[in-house]
Amino acid sequence: MSQIENVLHESRSFPPSSEFREQAHVSSEEQYQRMYAESIEEPEVFWDRVAKNLPWIEPYQTVLEPAEAGRARWFGGGQLNASAVCLDQHLEHNGDKVALLWEGEPGDSRSLTYAELHRDVCRLANVLRERGVSKGDRVAIYMPMIPELAMAVLACARLGAIHSVVFGGFSAQALADRIDDGQCQAVITADGAWRRGKVLPLKREVDLALEGRPEVHTVLTVRRTENEVAWQEGRDVWFHEAMEGASEECAPEPMDSEDILFLLYTSGSTGKPKGIMHSTGGYMVGAYLSARYVFDLKDDDVFWCTADVGWITGHSYIVYGPMANGATQVMYEGAPNAPHEGRFWEICAKYKVSVFYTAPTAIRAFMKWGDEHVEGHDLSSLRLLGSVGEPINPEAWMWYRRTIGGERCPIVDTWWQTETGGIMLTPLPGVTATKPGSCTRPFFGVDAAILDEDGNRLPTNAGGLLAIRKPWPSMLRGIWGDAERFEETYWSKWPGVYFPGDGARVDEDGCFWILGRVDDVINVSGHRLSTMEVESALVAHESVVEAAVVGRPDDLTGQAIVAFVTPGKGVGTSEELKQALQEHVAAEIGKLARPAEIRLTDALPKTRSGKIMRRLLRDIAAGVETVQDISTIEDQDVLVKLRGDDQ
Numbered sequence: 063m064s065q066i067e068n069v070l071h072e073s074r075s076f077p078p079s080s081e082f083r084e085q086a087h088v089s090s091e092e093q094y095q096r097m098y099a100e101s102i103e104e105p106e107v108f109w110d111r112v113a114k115n116l117p118w119i120e121p122y123q124t125v126l127e128p129a130e131a132g133r134a135r136w137f138g139g140g141q142l143n144a145s146a147v148c149l150d151q152h153l154e155h156n157g158d159k160v161a162l163l164w165e166g167e168p169g170d171s172r173s174l175t176y177a178e179l180h181r182d183v184c185r186l187a188n189v190l191r192e193r194g195v196s197k198g199d200r201v202a203i204y205m206p207m208i209p210e211l212a213m214a215v216l217a218c219a220r221l222g223a224i225h226s227v228v229f230g231g232f233s234a235q236a237l238a239d240r241i242d243d244g245q246c247q248a249v250i251t252a253d254g255a256w257r258r259g260k261v262l263p264l265k266r267e268v269d270l271a272l273e274g275r276p277e278v279h280t281v282l283t284v285r286r287t288e289n290e291v292a293w294q295e296g297r298d299v300w301f302h303e304a305m306e307g308a309s310e311e312c313a314p315e316p317m318d319s320e321d322i323l324f325l326l327y328t329s330g331s332t333g334k335p336k337g338i339m340h341s342t343g344g345y346m347v348g349a350y351l352s353a354r355y356v357f358d359l360k361d362d363d364v365f366w367c368t369a370d371v372g373w374i375t376g377h378s379y380i381v382y383g384p385m386a387n388g389a390t391q392v393m394y395e396g397a398p399n400a401p402h403e404g405r406f407w408e409i410c411a412k413y414k415v416s417v418f419y420t421a422p423t424a425i426r427a428f429m430k431w432g433d434e435h436v437e438g439h440d441l442s443s444l445r446l447l448g449s450v451g452e453p454i455n456p457e458a459w460m461w462y463r464r465t466i467g468g469e470r471c472p473i474v475d476t477w478w479q480t481e482t483g484g485i486m487l488t489p490l491p492g493v494t495a496t497k498p499g500s501c502t503r504p505f506f507g508v509d510a511a512i513l514d515e516d517g518n519r520l521p522t523n524a525g526g527l528l529a530i531r532k533p534w535p536s537m538l539r540g541i542w543g544d545a546e547r548f549e550e551t552y553w554s555k556w557p558g559v560y561f562p563g564d565g566a567r568v569d570e571d572g573c574f575w576i577l578g579r580v581d582d583v584i585n586v587s588g589h590r591l592s593t594m595e596v597e598s599a600l601v602a603h604e605s606v607v608e609a610a611v612v613g614r615p616d617d618l619t620g621q622a623i624v625a626f627v628t629p630g631k632g633v634g635t636s637e638e639l640k641q642a643l644q645e646h647v648a649a650e651i652g653k654l655a656r657p658a659e660i661r662l663t664d665a666l667p668k669t670r671s672g673k674i675m676r677r678l679l680r681d682i683a684a685g686v687e688t689v690q691d692i693s694t695i696e697d698q699d700v701l702v703k704l705r706g707d708d709q
């Protein structure tokens with residue numbers, strides 16, 4: 063609540079400087095209004111003009127085929143290849159331009175030009191093809207943030223194989239679930255990943271995940287950390303050995319616009335993660351345009367998006383969007399505080415980063431660590447800052463503007479989702495007057511509104527449900543293997559309208575303020591987790607009878623996970639059990655899902671029909687008075703006990 067109230071009282075506004083405005087791609091309110099109006103009223107005209115900038119193998123016949131919103135088809139009849147959009151088109155004039163300035167956590171570094179990246183992607187695509195991977199096959203990618211990760215993604219795209227990147231922080235079990243769901247036949251990984259000076263043994267997790275999964279015929283392993291790894295002859299292949307003999311010639315596979323480019327799993331309200339499907343044509347057009355306009359990318363920019371490629375932010379704004387624009391980027395392998403809290407600023411200074419995109423949770427951590435870690439690093443190359451993943455509190459926004467941006471860099475607070483493929487609500491840095499905590503206005507082609515449950519439009523400043531009323535090119539095309547859930551989750555609340563699951567309001571200037579999720583999704587450090595997913599992990603533990611998981615506000619991570627657990631009989635001391643359960647969840651899902659707090663309780667508050675009263679638990683976890691009607695609670699004693707535990 064405190065954050066929502068804060069946001070309600072926020073009235074500061076920061077228009078871009080005339081200096082920034084004059085050089086920006088979109089540089090006046092009139093231009094934005096004209097382009098926005100066209101993108102909504104004549105989407106075919108607007109998107110045709112944008113899409114013409116991509117190197118199509120076969121031109122499209124239609125821009126947008128009329129259909130119910132969830133089934134819209136974009137750029138029908140067209141063929142292109144996403145890796146050719148990212149690489150081949152730059153070779154003639156910009157082959158020697160640096161694509162990646164990579165910094166390893168231990169301090170090693172590599173730089174790769176577009177021509178070099180193209181060569182390695184072709185070789186890797188040939189390696190995969192020789193191992194039997196072809197168009198439409200699914201390949202799981204479970205890697206650290208090293209250049210080979212970008213190569214793996216682009217090599218799959220080159221063959222038309224569907225990549226499914228699984229964040230390297232997920233556990234073997236989470237990886238296995240995703241491999242099963244997507245029926246992946248090959249895995250690309252590394253021996254290990256560096257994390258705060260320690261090795262995370264990725265290949266070992268892959269081996270565990272693949273126990274009893276003979277359908278995975280190939281595991282390609284990059285040597286990164288040189289830790290010892292087990293080896294299964296026939297299945298396991300060293301990346302460097304396979305690349306050595308591979309040909310540098312590999313024609314990009316012509317893909318239909320609507321062919322699937324990738325799957326990316328994300329959490330929803332139920333326990334099972336959803337394999338979000340993205341298309342080739344529409345997704346690439348959306349990623350290209352949003353990267354260009356939101357980050358105002360120019361030829362001499364050095365762009366740094368600090369996300370991991372394991373999340374959608376890394377897909378759209380490390381690999382596909384910036385590379386479609388031929389940008390030079392920084393890619394960093396490790397943690398922001400390894401080996402010291404000034405590492406990000408050291409990197410910004412070293413590579414003269416001009417556009418920097420990170421998450422509120424990181425910004426809050428930098429604030430906590432103190433300004434002394436920023437001071438002494440020359441950040442004068444920065445000209446634009448971005449934020450993504452969760453609502454940014456005005457204090458963090460102001461700190462970001464002052465301490466990192468030197469009061470001169472516009473901040474683009476970008477709202478979007480795995481499902482939307484690209485940025486949806488955002489300032490345009492040369493035009494929009496930004497406000498601390500607001501993601502401001504819709505991007506081109508985005509018809510956003512605040513509705514109530516019945517689909518009525520709500521008045522200015524009234525909190526309601528965010529809705530997207532028209533299809534957009536980079537929208538998700540479905541949930542892998544679950545058409546029904548796709549309809550049900552996103553398109554069933556209001557006919558033909560997309561429901562993102564967020565609450566929001568619009569102020570008198572037409573600026574959007576996101577109020578957070580309205581479903582059972584917790585956003586920890588900008589990562590989505592479903593309460594049900596964590597609950598399933600908990601009840602799978604032998605000592606747990608029942609569990610309910612909620613999010614509570616957290617200064618650093620936005621939300622933190624609190625688990626209310628009813629233990630079985632005779633399970634040791636409660637401290638031991640709490641710790642065991644935290645470890646258990648980390649092992650089942652990944653460290654990011656480890657509950658910040660476990661509260662043991664004899665019983666959970668339930669309605670008479672047996673439903674766990676989560677909203678009540680949320681209030682208890684947050685330590686606030688509940689405004690909920692508790693008269694329906696089955697056993698009032700439970701509440702008293704839970705509250706008592708609170709004091």
Ligand code: PRX
Nearest residue numbers: 450451452453475476477478479480576590
């Ligand atoms: O609740 C919104 C929040 O993150 C959710 C999407 O999570 P995910 O699919 O993991 O993608 C994160 C990166 C794009 C949204 O439903 N969210 C994302 N960006 C913002 C945000 N909330 C407020 N402001 C943002 N800028």
